[in-house]
Amino acid sequence: MSIILNKVGFHYDDQIIFENVTYTFASKQRYAVIGPSGSGKTTLLQLLQGFITPTSGTIVKKDTRLVTVFQNNQIFPWLTTTEAIALPLKLAGVKKEERHLLVQHLLTELDLENLKNKRPAALSGGQLQRVAIAQGLALNPQFLLLDEPTSSLDSQSKEKIQDLLLSQQQSRQNSLLVVTHDIEEAAFLAETILIVKEHHLLAINNPTFKNNHPNRRESLDFYQFCIALRTEVRK
Structure with a gap:
């Protein structure tokens, strides 16, 4: 590698x-x-x-x-934190049950559990960046x-x-x-x-x-x- x-x-x-x-x-x-x-x-x-x-x-x-998280990564405004983290997994064809387990793990690991139902407008800059990093890590690059x-x-x-x-x-x-x-x-x-x-x-x-x-x-x-x-x- x-x-x-x-x-x-x-x-x-x-x-x-x-x-x-x-x-x-x-x-x-x-x-x-x-x-x-x-x-x-x-x-x-x-x-x-x-x-x-x-x-x-x-x-x-x-x-x-490889996965890249670009500067000022924009999370779709209509997605909750959970949905945003699940998106790359969904696009990659990961099955729903496995997707759910992976997202739950990332929510816990990156201290996002209490933000899982919030949308980007309700998140701070640091919280948004954690969501973007979680998206980047979702496929375990x-x-x-x-x-x-x-x-x-x-x-x-x-x-x-x-x-x-x-x-x-x-x-x-x-x-x-x-x-x-x-x-x-x-x-x-x-x-x-x-x-x-x-x-x-x-x-x-x-x-x-x-x-x-x-x-x-x-x-x-x-x-x-x-x-x-x-x-x-x-x-």
């Missing part, structure tokens, strides 16, 4: 986004993609998911199920891709979603790939940080994962790493 980029290039008309990119996304790993606005972060997700095709090179997905999953949330809600994503990845042992503009979010969620730079991917290992304790956000090592990341992005 891996995604292999082999000399991948992509451009819009005369604008080069990626050029000769070779990289392997391994199973059961946590990745974050950062870089300046317009550098190609979301384009990378679209390439991995297969929504767009490389201009050159190949992307090989070996027995891999081997790779869960997220585009700016916390960008519209306040700091407290943001940390709750980050904790949720990390705990879900650890319990499910899938791969997580998060595109974000937030340096601290990247450092908290990912063991490998990919900086989109000059049409390539610069991979940086996250040393703070060696000390993955509950208060890692508040450690000196964590903030020193964030400063180093920020400096690298600005180069």
Whole structure:
């Protein structure tokens, strides 16, 4: 279960986004993609998911199920939380009885039980994001891709979603790939940080994962790493 980029290039008309990119996304790993606005972060997700095709090179997905949760994911306003989570399962042809069990499990696991009959208009931003993540997890993807999953949330809600994503990845042992503009979010969620730079991917290992304790956000090592990341992005 891996995604292999082999000399991948992509451009819009005369604008080069990626050029000769070779990289392997391994199973059961946590990745974050950062870089300046317009550098190609979301384009990378679209390439991995297969929504767009490389201009050159190949992307090989070996027995891999991918699901992408895009920024400001819109839940249909007429669906309850339960119906929204069940939708991808229904579209995939999962039988009603199995669908019910899977949805109930997700409602419990993501602390959505008390919101199961509410529609999007009655939910906060953080609650909506949890529903979107539940939708993404419904089909148990081997790779869960997220585009700016916390960008519209306040700091407290943001940390709750980050904790949720990390705990879900650890319990499910899938791969997580998060595109974000937030340096601290990247450092908290990912063991490998990919900086989109000059049409390539610069991979940086996250040393703070060696000390993955509950208060890692508040450690000196964590903030020193964030400063180093920020400096690298600005180069």
